[in-house]
Amino acid sequence: MTSFNEQVYALVRRVPAGRVMSYGAIAHLLGFPGKAREVGWALHVCPDDVPAHRVVNRLGGVSGDSAAGGAQIRRLLLEEEGVDFDSRGRCDLGRYHWEPTALCHPQRL
């Protein structure tokens, strides 16, 4: 049914390991620059096959600790995938922020 949230999942699913995307970027790429909050909601109810831990806010930090383990687990998963976090729990978006390129070519870290 190609609902907004379906499109979000489709995009997040193709994010390679060790890479992250911001809510706003996802919303913008889908053609809805103002619907960042809905992206957040989509991930809040995300199915198991969606690597929601690869989606962070625009500062590169994981959000929401309400879920079981939530933010902490997601951050650890990213670290396992090779994402380096700083003391404030944020990663370097300039290095890890990914966007759907045709080549899906992994850049040098």
Add this chain to the structure above:
DNA sequence: CGAATGACCAAGC
């Protein structure tokens, strides 16, 4: 239907 809430973002200080 209206008010409050939220895994957000951009602009201004």
Add this chain to the structure above:
DNA sequence: GGCTTGGCCATTC
């Protein structure tokens, strides 16, 4: 980079 204000929009009460 951090705080405040305004905005966008779906979901919940």
